[in-house]
Amino acid sequence: MAPAAALSAMAAALEACSAAVARQAAAWRQALAGCSPPLDSLAGLAAQMRAAERLPWGSSPLAAFGDLPERLWRKQRGAAEALLEQLGSRRAELRAVRDAVGAAVASALRLYEERAAELGLEAALRRGPRCPSLADALEGLQDVERHYRHLYLEIQLFLLRISCDSLADMETLPQAWGKMLERYKEDVVEDTLLKISLFVDNHQELCSSEGS
Amino acid sequence: MHVLNFMVRSWTGSRRAGIALSRGESAYKSSMERAALKLLLLDPGDEGTQRCRVGPSTLSFLGARIGAPLRISLPTGCCLCTVWPRHDLADGYLQVDLTCSTAGVRARDMTGFTLSVGQLQVLAYSRLTKATVRVVVKSAALKRSTPRAVLQETIRELLRNIYVSLHYVVTVAPNLQNPVMYIEILSVDPLVNEAGLITPQTSIKIKEVITYEWYRHLSEDTAKASVAGLDDVGKSLKEIIDLPFRFPKTFKKLGLSVPNGVLLIGPPGVGKTLMVKAIAKEVGAYLLCISDLAIYGSRPGESEENLRRVFEKAREMAYEGPTILFIDEIDSLCPKRGRSDNAPEDRIVAQLLTLLDGVGSEGKIVVTAATNRPDALDPALRRPGRFDREIVIGTPTLTQRRSILQLLTSDMPISTDVDLVKLAEMTTGYVGADLTALCREAAIQADSMKPVINMADFQEAFKKTQPSSFRSAIGLTECKPVTWEQIGGLEDVKLKLKQSVEWPMKFPQAFARMGLSHPKGILLYGPSGCAKTTLVKALATSCHCSFLSVSGADLFSRYVGDSEKILSQVFRQARANAPAIIFLDEIDSILGSRSHCKTSHGVSEQVLSVLLNELDGIGLKVTERRGSKLQLEGQCQEQSDEERKLEFHESLNTDFMVVAATNRPDMLDDALLRPGRLDKVIYIPPPDLKGRLSILKICTEKIPLDTDVSLQDVAVLTNLFSGADIENLCKEAALLALQENGLEVTAVKHEHFVKSLRTVKPSLNMKDLEFYEKIYTRELAF
Numbered sequence: 005m006a007p008a009a010a011l012s013a014m015a016a017a018l019e020a021c022s023a024a025v026a027r028q029a030a031a032w033r034q035a036l037a038g039c040s041p042p043l044d045s046l047a048g049l050a051a052q053m054r055a056a057e058r059l060p061w062g063s064s065p066l067a068a069f070g071d072l073p074e075r076l077w078r079k080q081r082g083a084a085e086a087l088l089e090q091l092g093s094r095r096a097e098l099r100a101v102r103d104a105v106g107a108a109v110a111s112a113l114r115l116y117e118e119r120a121a122e123l124g125l126e127a128a129l130r131r132g133p134r135c136p137s138l139a140d141a142l143e144g145l146q147d148v149e150r151h152y153r154h155l156y157l158e159i160q161l162f163l164l165r166i167s168c169d170s171l172a173d174m175e176t177l178p179q180a181w182g183k184m185l186e187r188y189k190e191d192v193v194e195d196t197l198l199k200i201s202l203f204v205d206n207h208q209e210l211c212s213s214e215g216s
Numbered sequence: 217m218h219v220l221n222f223m224v225r226s227w228t229g230s231r232r233a234g235i236a237l238s239r240g241e242s243a244y245k246s247s248m249e250r251a252a253l254k255l256l257l258l259d260p261g262d263e264g265t266q267r268c269r270v271g272p273s274t275l276s277f278l279g280a281r282i283g284a285p286l287r288i289s290l291p292t293g294c295c296l297c298t299v300w301p302r303h304d305l306a307d308g309y310l311q312v313d314l315t316c317s318t319a320g321v322r323a324r325d326m327t328g329f330t331l332s333v334g335q336l337q338v339l340a341y342s343r344l345t346k347a348t349v350r351v352v353v354k355s356a357a358l359k360r361s362t363p364r365a366v367l368q369e370t371i372r373e374l375l376r377n378i379y380v381s382l383h384y385v386v387t388v389a390p391n392l393q394n395p396v397m398y399i400e401i402l403s404v405d406p407l408v409n410e411a412g413l414i415t416p417q418t419s420i421k422i423k424e425v426i427t428y429e430w431y432r433h434l435s436e437d438t439a440k441a442s443v444a445g446l447d448d449v450g451k452s453l454k455e456i457i458d459l460p461f462r463f464p465k466t467f468k469k470l471g472l473s474v475p476n477g478v479l480l481i482g483p484p485g486v487g488k489t490l491m492v493k494a495i496a497k498e499v500g501a502y503l504l505c506i507s508d509l510a511i512y513g514s515r516p517g518e519s520e521e522n523l524r525r526v527f528e529k530a531r532e533m534a535y536e537g538p539t540i541l542f543i544d545e546i547d548s549l550c551p552k553r554g555r556s557d558n559a560p561e562d563r564i565v566a567q568l569l570t571l572l573d574g575v576g577s578e579g580k581i582v583v584t585a586a587t588n589r590p591d592a593l594d595p596a597l598r599r600p601g602r603f604d605r606e607i608v609i610g611t612p613t614l615t616q617r618r619s620i621l622q623l624l625t626s627d628m629p630i631s632t633d634v635d636l637v638k639l640a641e642m643t644t645g646y647v648g649a650d651l652t653a654l655c656r657e658a659a660i661q662a663d664s665m666k667p668v669i670n671m672a673d674f675q676e677a678f679k680k681t682q683p684s685s686f687r688s689a690i691g692l693t694e695c696k697p698v699t700w701e702q703i704g705g706l707e708d709v710k711l712k713l714k715q716s717v718e719w720p721m722k723f724p725q726a727f728a729r730m731g732l733s734h735p736k737g738i739l740l741y742g743p744s745g746c747a748k749t750t751l752v753k754a755l756a757t758s759c760h761c762s763f764l765s766v767s768g769a770d771l772f773s774r775y776v777g778d779s780e781k782i783l784s785q786v787f788r789q790a791r792a793n794a795p796a797i798i799f800l801d802e803i804d805s806i807l808g809s810r811s812h813c814k815t816s817h818g819v820s821e822q823v824l825s826v827l828l829n830e831l832d833g834i835g836l837k838v839t840e841r842r843g844s845k846l847q848l849e850g851q852c853q854e855q856s857d858e859e860r861k862l863e864f865h866e867s868l869n870t871d872f873m874v875v876a877a878t879n880r881p882d883m884l885d886d887a888l889l890r891p892g893r894l895d896k897v898i899y900i901p902p903p904d905l906k907g908r909l910s911i912l913k914i915c916t917e918k919i920p921l922d923t924d925v926s927l928q929d930v931a932v933l934t935n936l937f938s939g940a941d942i943e944n945l946c947k948e949a950a951l952l953a954l955q956e957n958g959l960e961v962t963a964v965k966h967e968h969f970v971k972s973l974r975t976v977k978p979s980l981n982m983k984d985l986e987f988y989e990k991i992y993t994r995e996l997a998f
Contacts, residue, residue, distance in 0.1 A: 106376075106416070113283065120281035128282055129272055129301055139282050139301050146283075149377070150265065157373045161394055164366060184393070 007127040010119045011138070015207045017115045018141055022200040024108040025148060028101045029193050032152070035097040036185070039159075042087045042094075043177045046166065049087070050174035053080050057171075084168055091163055102156045109149040116142055135206035136199045144196030155188045252330040253310035258323070264389025266315040266378055268297035270336075271307030275299065280338045285379040285411035289335040292325055293318035296379050296411055299338070316378060316386050319400070319435055341379060344412040346405035348421045349375075352398035352431040356532040359427055362395050370394055372420055379411040380404065397428050430536040433502045443487060443494045444623035445616030445648070449609050453478060454495050456605055457540060457582045464580070476575055477602050479546075480586040482609035485649030485684050488586040491609070492542050501538035501582075504530050508549045516560065520567040527571045534580040541575075546585035547592040565594050572602045611647055614640050620648055624655045631668040639674055644795065645683040645762070654681050698753040704914045704939070705907025706747065709900055713738070713755055716896050717873060721759055721795050735896040736831055737874035739803075739889065741881040742900030743980050743988060745940030748877040751900070752799050755875065762796035764789065768806050771823065779819055780826045787830040790872040803876040804883040824885055831874060831893045881991050899992040902938050902980050905931055911939050915946040922963040930969050936978035936985075948972035 061073055116138070120128075128138045162184060166174065253274065262269070268286060270278075278299065280286065286299045288310075295317030302309065310331060314323055351371060353359045362370075374388055374396060386399040402423055404412050414420070426434075443450060456478055460467065480488040496503040504526070511522045526541075533539040543549060553562045575581050585603065587593060597603060612620060617640040625636065643651060657677035662669040700710055720727050720734030727734060740748045756763040766786055771779050790796040800806060807824040876894060878884065888894050903911055909931040916927065934942055949968040953961050956968070 110377075117281065117283070125272070125276050125281070129275075129305065137301075140303075142282060143300060146265070147261075153373055153376065157370060158393055161366070161370070 007123050010122045011127060011207055013119065014116060014123070014138060015204050017112050018145075018200050019204045021108045021112040021145065022197055022204070025105055025145075025193070026197055028104050028108075028152075029190075029197075032098065032101045033190075035094050035101065038094045038097075039091060040178070040181070042090045043181050046084060046087050047175050047177045049080060049084055050168075050171045050177075053077070053168070054171045054175070056080070081168060088163075088166065091166075095160065095163055098156055098159060102152045105152045106149055109145045112145055113142065132206060132209040134202065135209050136203050138203070141196075141200050141203045144192075144199050147192050148196050151188065151192045158184060158188075251333050252308070253333060253336075254308060255326055255329045255331060256309050256311050257327065258311050258313055262311065262313050264315055265313055266296070266298055267300045267313050269300055269302045269309070269311040271309060272301055272305050273307045274310075274333055274336070275301055277333060278336060278338050285339045285341050285413075287337045287339055287381075287411070288312055288331070289337075290317075290321055290326060290331070291329060293321040294384075295321055296339075296381055296384060298379065299336075314387060315389070316380055316384050318383065319385050339379075339410040341411040341413050342406060342408050343415050344380070344404050344406070344418045346403075346419050346421070347375075347380070347401060347412070347414060348403040348423050350400040350402055350423055351396055351425045352400070352428055353395045353425060354397055354428055356427045356429075356535060358395040359425055364422075367395070367425065368420070368422060370396055371399060371422060372416075375399060375414045375418075375420060376416060377414070379413050381411055382407070398431065426536055427532075429533065430502065442623055443491055444619040445612050446487060446491055446609065449607055450491060450495065452605075453480075453491065453584075453607055454498065457495055457501070457538075457584075458499055460580065460582065476582050477572065477604050478582065478584045479590070479598065479603040479606045480584065480609060481590045481606060482586075482588060483611060483647060484588050485647035486609045486611065487648045488609055489542075489544055490648075492540065492584050492586070496540050496542075499538060499540075501540045502533045502536070503540050503542055504533060506541065506543045506549070508545065511549065511564070517563075519560070519564050523564065523567050523571065527575070530575075530581055537580075539581050541581060541583045543583070543585040545587060546597075547587045547589045550594050550597055551592055552594050553596075565597075569594075569596055569602065572597075611645060614644075617643055617646065617651065620651050621655070624652060628655065628659060629668045631670040633671045634669070634674060635671065639678075642678060643683075647684060650681060650683050654678065657681050696753075697757040698750060699757060700754050702914065703747055703750055703754060704909075704911035705903045706751070706900065709751065709898060710754075712896075712898050713751060714758075717755055717797070717875070718759055721761065734873070736892060737876065737894035738896040738898060739881070739884075739894040740875065740877045740898050740900055741879065741988070741991070743902055743938060743984055744879045745938035745979055746900050746902055747939045748879075748900055749801060750939075752797075752801075752875055752877065756797055756799075759795070759797065762790065763799065764796060765799040765801065766806075767801055771806060772819065777822075780822050783823055783826045784830060787872070796872040798872060798874045800874065800876040802878060804878045804880040807885065807888070824888070828887060828893060881988075899988065901988070901992075902936065902985065903942070908934055908937065908942060911942045912946070915943050916964075919946060919950050920963045922965045925964065925966045925969065929966075930973075933970075933973055934978070936980045936982070938979055941976065941979050945969070945972055945976045948976055 056073065056076055059073075061067060066072055116123075123138070131137045131140075162181070166177065168174065251274075253270070259269070268288065275282075278286070280299050282300060283298045286297050288295050288297060290312075295312060295314050297312060297316075302311075312326070314321055349371065351367065353362070353367075374394075375386060378386060380386060380401045382401060382404055384401050386401070388394065388396050388398065406412075460476060480491070482488055493503060506523075506526050511519050511526070513519045513522055530539050530541045550565050550568055551561060553565050572583060575583055583603070590598075590606075598606065618636055621636045621639055621643075625634070643654065646654065654674070654677050657680055658669050658673040661673040661676045700714075703710070716735050716738055720732075740751065742748060764786055766783070770786075771782055773779055773782065786798060790798050807820050807827060874894065881897075889897060909927055912927045912931055912934075930945075934945065937945065949972045950964050952968045952972050953964040
């Protein structure tokens with residue numbers, strides 16, 4: 005009963021993979037949540053900088069401190085850079101998640117590739133009443149991997165575009181961030197994890213139904 | 217949601233596949249090969265995943281594991297996918313994601329097709345170690361703002377886990393927000409015919425980065441636009457456009473600024489725009505057209521802004537490669553400045569001039585402009601640095617017309633009796649657009665049942681189309697055809713006219729052989745009513761050439777200078793449509809004489825000076841040139857006999873002839889009558905006895921005569937009668953017959969002629985005749 009053995013092996017691999025993905029998903033959420041405060045601060049900073057630009061220094065009592073605007077600006081720039089650095093470390097975390105997910109998914113897919121002949125097409129396509137097919141599970145894994153990869157790419161480009169030269173853009177950073185995340189729903193990951201757990205729990209069903 | 221879905225679904229689909237598998241192998245195989253797969257739209261979730269969805273039986277037929285690379289041959293190209301089962305496991309459908317496909321495969325071309333399973337092919341794959349790509353980014357601004365390292369990383373991420381093949385294009389899904397649109401795979405290592413998988417370990421090299429606009433320009437179909445008959449113009453245009461693109465460094469080394477402006481001048485329809493388009497295609501340059509409609513805006517300053525934007529775009533495109541900026545109908549965008557009422561236009565002109573100056577420093581941009589009214593352009597535009605070269609494209613010559621016709625008819629099913637040389641000869645004054653219209657008309661004429669278009673169709677079409685320059689012509693007349701036989705007597709005058717007008721047009725070789733040039737102008741004079749006008753009509757009929765008749769009504773206008781302009785326009789038209797005859801009837805009323813007229817500021821005097829200039833001017837305006845300069849200078853050594861003959865025809869036919877008629881020859885200016893102007897002066901005498909007899913014969917052709925009528929006697933009696941008088945006499949006699957013998961009369965008797973001779977008096981008298989004779993003898997004495 006070769007397909008059944010292969011199916012069990014696949015189930016084991018998928019279980020490991022989904023555990024890894026679940027771990028990484030938690031890390032991802034944490035890293036994403038960590039991005040929001042610096043972005044909010046950056047927006048606030050931008051508002052400050054704009055206000056400082058608009059201020060008529062000469063007519064205020066602060067006119068006596070001639071280099072005040074320049075020093076203030078330098079300070080603000082420094083703060084912005086610190087925030088960006090913070091974001092950079094979050095990005096590194098996200099990157100680690102992406103790489104870990106990529107590796108886990110790749111190993112699962114490779115295992116399927118190796119045992120595909122053994123499994124046969126029919127076994128891969130068969131669904132049970134409570135159990136998704138192996139194809140569904142693999143497809144879900146691929147989707148998850150792509151989801152993290154693409155979202156990371158977009159976050160990276162988003163963070164790169166931040167610059168102190170366009171303060172108006174900087175002020176709207178939190179909104180833009182939210183909008184971007186909105187397009188990438190986490191549903192894919194949750195769906196897939198559910199699918200895989202169903203598959204892992206119930207894959208014996210598939211083998212027994214074949215016998216009947 | 218998902219969970220529910222697959223719980224509800226039954227798996228009958230896979231059962232069916234299993235049953236099918238157990239049947240006879242070969243029969244099953246061939247039936248599967250033919251099995252049609254209907255192409256469906258992709259599920260939104262699958263976009264950008266490089267998946268294709270098929271049913272389980274197709275999967276099992278292909279013998280592919282899930283996720284294996286698959287090449288699909290589509291009607292417009294190929295695409296590379298990974299194969300996945302459909303969620304509902306239904307057979308007979310195919311959904312394809314076009315992430316990786318050959319260039320030119322688009323999703324919108326694919327709906328409704330059906331493919332056979334044989335068009336799917338499972339590929340083996342290998343992991344790529346190296347790949348070289350060309351990246352297409354969305355815009356030039358993004359291209360500049362994205363650092364190379366970021367782009368590299370982006371490309372890496374986008375290509376990861378994607379199967380590619382050599383020369384395939386990876387399309388980035390539009391829902392991804394990044395600067396990259398397409399990634400073209402230029403080379404792969406190891407070089408495999410099958411699919412190559414790009415892994416994180418694959419090293420990707422970006423060979424070049426181009427903008428989407430340029431990519432679209434490159435991938436546009438490169439079918440050559442066909443231009444014929446403009447080879448030499450094309451050569452010089454190509455040279456000036458090509459030089460700066462090919463050898464920018466040479467120019468820099470020589471310390472020269474690159475020529476970057478070409479102005480094309482020519483009448484409408486000769487193919488100026490077509491020419492530029494063809495050259496742009498040939499050189500592979502990006503063509504950016506400016507039309508004045510797109511430029512003009514309603515707010516003040518908007519037009520200038522639009523103009524600046526277009527030049528900015530050209531500059532952007534020039535970073536990518538050679539760019540041609542083409543301003544069609546530049547006369548409307550850049551008219552002469554300085555008139556009081558068009559300050560906004562002046563500003564546009566000034567803006568254009570400064571922008572043109574700015575272009576010079578960039579290189580890689582060539583500005584071309586086309587106009588048919590070079591005189592209306594602002595003079596500041598026409599200097600080197602702005603438009604370095606002006607190329608005049610004239611009305612096509614005979615040989616050019618022949619080659620245009622050859623090109624036009626090359627795709628038409630024409631029968632063997634179509635003689636293109638003859639067609640080219642017929643179509644004097646036709647420009648390329650007119651010839652196209654002619655061919656189209658001929659094709660319409662041809663019966664739909666008939667497979668070929670023959671000469672008769674072309675002749676029919678020729679009647680219907682006329683050269684476009686004639687559509688707005690002044691003095692173009694269509695007269696009832698008159699044959700020489702319809703004019704009685706005057707045999708020697710007819711002969712003279714034929715000699716001086718018809719022969720040079722019909723037998724130019726003979727004239728050229730004898731070293732003769734045909735007369736420029738002919739003056740017919742003689743007493744009124746002696747068939748001067750009719751003679752000219754007969755001349756026009758027999759010559760088959762353009763016939764322009766100008767009278768005082770056409771010419772005189774209440775505006776100062778207008779008459780002169782109209783007259784010179786008539787001559788310009790005649791030259792454009794040569795061979796042509798310009799007929800000036802009653803020339804003495806149109807022109808005064810400088811010696812006779814005491815008040816020396818008359819309009820007629822101005823008109824006279826225009827006429828003298830046109831007849832014997834120093835040369836043509838540049839814009840009226842035909843063919844090219846080289847041809848004018850003559851280089852006909854290596855031509856075949858036949859071509860030389862055509863050249864003869866052409867060169868002799870490029871001219872027009874002026875025929876003037878008057879009955880007051882003494883009123884004409886002496887300068888008009890000297891050789892080179894109206895150099896042939898023909899006296900048309902009143903009809904002599906023999907002439908009168910033949911006129912009578914012609915006039916009474918339709919009048920039933922009694923047997924007692926002796927036309928000979930009538931002819932003797934009608935001394936001093938002009939042709940018109942004789943015609944009148946015949947009418948009178950017929951009328952008299954009706955009056956006397958009632959309405960049932962059948963014939964005119966001799967007495968009627970005699971009676972009417974009493975009332976009809978000759979319009980000529982001896983004194984006048986003596987006057988004409990005197991002038992005639994003076995002519996002879998010259």
